[in-house]
Amino acid sequence: xxxxxxxxxxxxxxxxxxxxxxxxxxxxxxxxxxxxxxxxxxxxxxxxxxxxxxxxxxxxxxxxxxxxxxxxxxxxxxxxxxxxxxxxxxxxxxxxxxxxxxxxxxxxxxxxxxxxxxxxxxxxxxxxxxxxxxxxxxxxxxxxxxxxxxxxxxxxxxxxxxxxxxxxxxxxxxxxxxxxxxxxxxxxxxxxxxxxxxxxxxxxxxxxxxxxxxxxxxxxxxxxxxxxx
Amino acid sequence: xxxxxxxxxxxxxxxxxxxxxxxxxxxxxxxxxxxxxxxxxxxxxxxxxxxxxxxxxxxxxxxxxxxxxxxxxxxxxxxxxxxxxxxxxxxxxxxxxxxxxxxxxxxxxxxxxxxxxxxxxxxxxxxxxxxxxxxxxxxxxxxx
Numbered sequence: 327x328x329x330x331x332x333x334x335x336x337x338x339x340x341x342x343x344x345x346x347x348x349x350x351x352x353x354x355x356x357x358x359x360x361x362x363x364x365x366x367x368x369x370x371x372x373x374x375x376x377x378x379x380x381x382x383x384x385x386x387x388x389x390x391x392x393x394x395x396x397x398x399x400x401x402x403x404x405x406x407x408x409x410x411x412x413x414x415x416x417x418x419x420x421x422x423x424x425x426x427x428x429x430x431x432x433x434x435x436x437x438x439x440x441x442x443x444x445x446x447x448x449x450x451x452x453x454x455x456x457x458x459x460x461x462x463x464x465x466x467x468x469x470x471x472x473x474x475x476x477x478x479x480x481x482x483x484x485x486x487x488x489x490x491x492x493x494x495x496x497x498x499x500x501x502x503x504x505x506x507x508x509x510x511x512x513x514x515x516x517x518x519x520x521x522x523x524x525x526x527x528x529x530x531x532x533x534x535x536x537x538x539x540x541x542x543x544x545x546x547x548x549x550x551x552x553x554x555x
Numbered sequence: 556x557x558x559x560x561x562x563x564x565x566x567x568x569x570x571x572x573x574x575x576x577x578x579x580x581x582x583x584x585x586x587x588x589x590x591x592x593x594x595x596x597x598x599x600x601x602x603x604x605x606x607x608x609x610x611x612x613x614x615x616x617x618x619x620x621x622x623x624x625x626x627x628x629x630x631x632x633x634x635x636x637x638x639x640x641x642x643x644x645x646x647x648x649x650x651x652x653x654x655x656x657x658x659x660x661x662x663x664x665x666x667x668x669x670x671x672x673x674x675x676x677x678x679x680x681x682x683x684x685x686x687x688x689x690x691x692x693x694x695x696x697x698x699x
Contacts (some may be wrong), residue, residue, distance in 0.1 A: 344637045374628035387641040394638045396582035400628035402610035418683045425677040433670040437663035458639040463601045473645035485668050499676045502684045508676035
């Protein structure tokens with residue numbers, strides 16, 4: 327297979343892996359079919375087992391990653407759409423975003439402080455609780471690597487999705503605003519998807535929290551990095 | 556929101572797809588322009604975040620109608636996961652590190668995520684009750 331043939335194969339593999347898991351999840355609602363779990367696992371397994379070189383994998387798929395920037399801009403639309411909700415609870419939303427952002431960063435810093443991990447791994451962990459497009463922009467300030475960061479962000483999302491319900495039950499968290507904000511701040515996109523399953527209001531609040539913490543992280547990353555190092 | 560029980564006709568579907576595709580293209584062009592501006596200005600804030608702010612201002616001032624960007628934005632946001640699969644695949648480079656530190660990594664992430672979830676939920680839960688009562692009191696005073 328020549329390079330461009332391989333490139334097309336990888337692009338089709340990525341599209342097929344993603345959309346088939348999306349369709350399967352819509353039909354069966356089993357957590358292991360969820361696109362955030364099934365799609366990366368299947369695609370990584372194929373790329374690893376066929377020993378496809380990364381340069382070949384990226385020939386055309388880097389165009390998919392290029393859509394992360396337009397997707398970031400698109401976040402303006404849900405903020406505009408939910409402007410009335412934002413105006414209703416400005417204090418709760420602001421404080422929630424600040425607390426969520428600081429806890430996300432602080433908790434990552436705390437665990438890397440007590441464990442011995444290689445620098446590129448521990449640095450990439452810092453932005454793990456914000457959404458991928460923001461995390462990838464913010465991670466170089468901390469000395470993180472975009473590839474590792476994307477993986478850690480994904481794992482964080484899956485983890486938050488799985489542990490949220492038992493935690494909310496144990497901690498007796500009932501209000502939809504608290505659930506939504508906690509999910510958006512800790513598990514970004516995956517958290518927002520989970521929150522939407524719990525309820526519409528939870529989903530909207532989680533999405534807003536995810537966007538605001540992401541923007542704040544990108545803007546404040548150099549400052550935070552200077553404080554940590 | 557309109558829910559159609561009957562399937563949309565092919566011509567309607569083609570029209571909707573064309574609208575969505577055009578809007579996504581507009582987002583891409585705008586994003587590229589913002590990127591160039593950010594580089595030219597040597598901005599510490601990336602072009603995408605500048606673009607988000609600019610679009611939000613344009614929407615608030617009604618200079619851009621919501622209808623013009625709605626479908627494209629919905630598609631870009633709902634398929635966000637597809638766009639970050641390529642960066643995730645590049646972790647193959649770091650396979651050794653991840654295998655070696657996998658357990659430490661996962662357990663520390665679990666602890667950290669628990670802190671964020673509970674900390675945020677507790678804070679917001681208390682604060683929301685306070686702000687809700689405050690608003691109710693203010694409205695009551697306004698009524699008197």
